[in-house]
Structures are given as C-alpha cells and as structure tokens.
Amino acid sequence: MALDTSADSPAPLRQVSTLIGQWVGRLGPVWVEAEVAQLTRRPGICFLVLRDLRATLSVRATCHASVLDASPAPVTEGARVVVHAKPEFYEPNGSLTLQIREIRPAGEGELLAQLERRKQLLAAEGLFDARLKKPLPFLPGTVGLVTGRASAAERDVLENARLRWPGVRFEVRHALMQGSGSARAVAAAVEELASQVDVIVVARGGGSLEDLLPFSDEALVRTVHACRVPVVSAIGHEQDTPLLDLVADVRASTPTDAAKRVVPDAAEENDRLAGARARLRRAVSGFVEHEAHALAQLRSRPVLAAPLTLVDAQEDALAHLRERTHRALGHRLDRERDAVGHHLARVRALSPLATLERGYAVAQTADGHVLTSVHDVPDAFVVRLADGSAHVTTDRTEETRHDD
Structure with a gap:
C-alpha cells in the first residue's frame, strides 16, 4: 500500500x-x-x-x-x-x-554431504574398522601398482622405491584414474593383482573433489576391503581424503610416501644392522668383562686362592678327633679290662676248681651226682681232682662220727 x-x-x-x-x-x-x-x-x-x-x-x-x-x-x-x-x-x-x-x-558442499552419508553407512558396516587392517610385509617379494599410464604418480612410486631398495620388483597395472569407469578399472586391477603380489599400491596425483570422486566409489571400497593382501592408498595430497583412504590398510599422504612405506630403506637397514651389531658386541664384551671380574673376585678369596687350607684344617681336626677317639677307647678298654679282671678273680675265688687246687677232691657217681655220705658210695665212682679225674672202686667204707 x-x-x-x-x-x-x-x-x-x-x-x-x-x-x-x-x-x-x-x-x-x-x-x-x-x-x-x-x-x-x-x-x-x-x-x-x-x-x-x-x-x-x-x-x-x-x-x-x-x-x-x-x-x-x-x-x-x-x-x-x-x-x-x-x-x-x-x-x-x-x-x-x-x-x-x-x-x-x-555445489561441492552437496558432494561432501553425499560422501559423508556414504562414509557413515560403510563405517556402520565395519569396513573402516582398524582391527581389520592388515600389516604391511617388511620386505615384499613383489609390489603391485595401480596407477595412470606414464603418470607422475607412477614415476614417483617406482623411482623412490628403487632408490630405497634396488631389488624391489613391481607388477604395474595401468587404469583410468579419472572420470566415468575409472572406479571399475581400478577395482578390476586390484582384483587381478591380489593373487600375484604381496602388497598393492593405488596411486594418483592431486586433483579437485570431482576428480577424486571415483576413489570414493562404493564398489571400489568394497573390493579393497575384500582384498586378501594389504592395500596402500596414495590418492592426491595429504589434505585429500577419499573413502579409499579409510578402507585401505595403510594411507599414504602422497605417492612418494607410499614408496617409503612399502619397502625399507637399504641404507637405513644397513645402519640399523651395524648399530645392532655394535650393541651386541658391546653387550657381549660387557658380559664377558663382568663375568671375568666376578671370576677374579671368586679366585681371590682364600678358599679358592689356597683351597688346600680348608682341607688341611679339616685334616688336623680329623686327626685330633681320631687321637681323642683312640685315647677314649683305650681308657674305656682299660677300665673294662680291669672290671673283667675283678670279675674273673671273684669267679675264680668262688669256683670249685680253686678249692680243688688247695688239695680237695670231689667224689661223683658215674652220672655226675656228688657223693656226700659213705652210705651212698657205689662200688665204682669218680674222683674229681684239680687237674683231672680218677676212676676208683670201693674196697670198704668207714663212717666217721662227729662229737657234738
């Protein structure tokens, strides 16, 4: 209005x-x-x-x-x-x-939004799980390379890898790296190389978001996820992050970085080997020196410096003990000999033989019965003397009467 x-x-x-x-x-x-x-x-x-x-x-x-x-x-x-x-x-x-x-x-924001949605869906399936990443071999026998024909990325990977390890072998598969059909071509090359090499590198130089879209293709991502050998993604520059970087076992910031990751540096390995050899030599020398010092300390101890000292001391102790044993045994034998002599004297004093030695005799019957009365004297009997026996016959007997 x-x-x-x-x-x-x-x-x-x-x-x-x-x-x-x-x-x-x-x-x-x-x-x-x-x-x-x-x-x-x-x-x-x-x-x-x-x-x-x-x-x-x-x-x-x-x-x-x-x-x-x-x-x-x-x-x-x-x-x-x-x-x-x-x-x-x-x-x-x-x-x-x-x-x-x-x-x-x-514009690009819409493309980024589509990629973000695809990323979230594939991540939900576990395709980007770090636990599924395969480690790179230390020294691969053959390296597979998927890249554009006569591209700078191919030159960077081959030259830098051979500078690091001259004996490295490559199986190169050229594929379209941009535009319609490039994702299918790269996936087919990866599938072909999977049975021939130990590790695969997919390399491409930098580019716009639209140029790098094929490397976020879902079919390519699934092919890399199913690959039985490790895959290194070297797409674009460090700031570029296609989905291939997330599903690959290793992400390299550039093709040159990929070459450094797939093969070791021979010069560095030689230096490491020399360092390890030097450390091992120092360790062995130190161990030998330590053990030699310990052995010298042990040898300097009196027991090892003059080992017979301990034997001599024990021998002297043993001789002393033997002497004490002989003395103790001799004293014991003397005491027991005296005791036996005393007992023998008492037995002899109480023995009938002692009585017989004083002139007495014992009359016995043939069966050993002692005669104590003339009434028991048989016609023949034995008279026991101190040094033997006499067999006698009875002529007559006389009874002696004792006055009270």
Whole structure:
C-alpha cells in the first residue's frame, strides 16, 4: 500500500520502517542460495553473513546451533549453501535479518554431504574398522601398482622405491584414474593383482573433489576391503581424503610416501644392522668383562686362592678327633679290662676248681651226682681232682662220727 506523501507532508521514518517490516513479514519463508562470508558460533546460537554469489550484496542471518549441526556437511566460511529462512526486519535500527530454519550444502558442499552419508553407512558396516587392517610385509617379494599410464604418480612410486631398495620388483597395472569407469578399472586391477603380489599400491596425483570422486566409489571400497593382501592408498595430497583412504590398510599422504612405506630403506637397514651389531658386541664384551671380574673376585678369596687350607684344617681336626677317639677307647678298654679282671678273680675265688687246687677232691657217681655220705658210695665212682679225674672202686667204707 503506497503512502500519500509530499515534500510538504512527509511520512515519519518510524511509519516507513513499520510498513517495511509489515511488507517483509508478508514475504514468508524463502529458499535462498548464497555463500557463507562470515560465521560466528556462540553457545546455542550462530551468526552468519550471507553473500550473493554474483553481487556484493550481503545479509545478516541467525540460526540455532542445532540447525547448523544438522547440516549433512560441515558449514564453514566460504561454503556455498542453500538456506530455508524467514526474512525479518528489525525496526529499531532498520536492519534486515534472515532467520534460518534449515541449511544445506550446495555445489561441492552437496558432494561432501553425499560422501559423508556414504562414509557413515560403510563405517556402520565395519569396513573402516582398524582391527581389520592388515600389516604391511617388511620386505615384499613383489609390489603391485595401480596407477595412470606414464603418470607422475607412477614415476614417483617406482623411482623412490628403487632408490630405497634396488631389488624391489613391481607388477604395474595401468587404469583410468579419472572420470566415468575409472572406479571399475581400478577395482578390476586390484582384483587381478591380489593373487600375484604381496602388497598393492593405488596411486594418483592431486586433483579437485570431482576428480577424486571415483576413489570414493562404493564398489571400489568394497573390493579393497575384500582384498586378501594389504592395500596402500596414495590418492592426491595429504589434505585429500577419499573413502579409499579409510578402507585401505595403510594411507599414504602422497605417492612418494607410499614408496617409503612399502619397502625399507637399504641404507637405513644397513645402519640399523651395524648399530645392532655394535650393541651386541658391546653387550657381549660387557658380559664377558663382568663375568671375568666376578671370576677374579671368586679366585681371590682364600678358599679358592689356597683351597688346600680348608682341607688341611679339616685334616688336623680329623686327626685330633681320631687321637681323642683312640685315647677314649683305650681308657674305656682299660677300665673294662680291669672290671673283667675283678670279675674273673671273684669267679675264680668262688669256683670249685680253686678249692680243688688247695688239695680237695670231689667224689661223683658215674652220672655226675656228688657223693656226700659213705652210705651212698657205689662200688665204682669218680674222683674229681684239680687237674683231672680218677676212676676208683670201693674196697670198704668207714663212717666217721662227729662229737657234738
């Protein structure tokens, strides 16, 4: 609705500002394509400056932090975006602001968003799991190389690998590394080399996002995941991260870096071998010196310096003990000899033989019965004397009477 104004009857600025706010309010939410010229993130809210893609026009915009986080691809300064926003006119200072309700990447941002979604799906399947990565062989017998024909990447890999290890062997498969069909060609080359080599390098120089899209192809990613030998991805430069880098067993920042990873450096290995040999020599020498010093200490001890000293001491102790034993045994034998003599004297004193030696005799019958009475004397009997026996016959017997 147009205002009826003139130079003599102008409208107040506040009235004009109010009408502009009403007109902007009736515009409703719109989809806007622009470039993010400035982005400031605060707790819970984000402030942006959107710039037209062809003109110098720029408009301020705001959105909740959750709207920015919900974008399929990260939103950064310089990114091309499409936003769904409601224009708002702030009357106090006459500024136009877009209240963003949804933000989507456009151009490369849309490609990045698609790659991010594909990355998340493949990661959910476990294709990028670090536990599935195969280690590279220390010294591969044959290295497979998939690259473009007569490319700088091929030259970098071959020359640097042969400088490091002159005897390395390569099986090279040339494939399209850009454009339609390149993903299928690379996947076919990887499948062919898998049964012929110990490790495979896929190498390509740098390029734009669109140039490197084939190396984020899902079929190629699955082929590398299923490959039975380790695969090294050397695509683009260090800042380029196609999905092939995530599924490969090793990611090399450049083709030159890939050459350094697949084969050892002969000069470095010689230096390491020399260092290990020197360390081993020092260790063995140190061990021998330590043991020699310990042996010298042992030999310097009295028991080893003069080992017979201990034997002599024990021999003297043994001789002393033997002498004591002989003395103790002799004393014991003397005491027992004396005791036996005493007992023998007592036995002899009590023995009938002693009585017989004093002139007495014992009359016995033939069966050994002692005769104590003349009434028991037989016609023949034996008289026992001190030094023998006499057989006698009885002529007569006389009885002796004893007076009381």
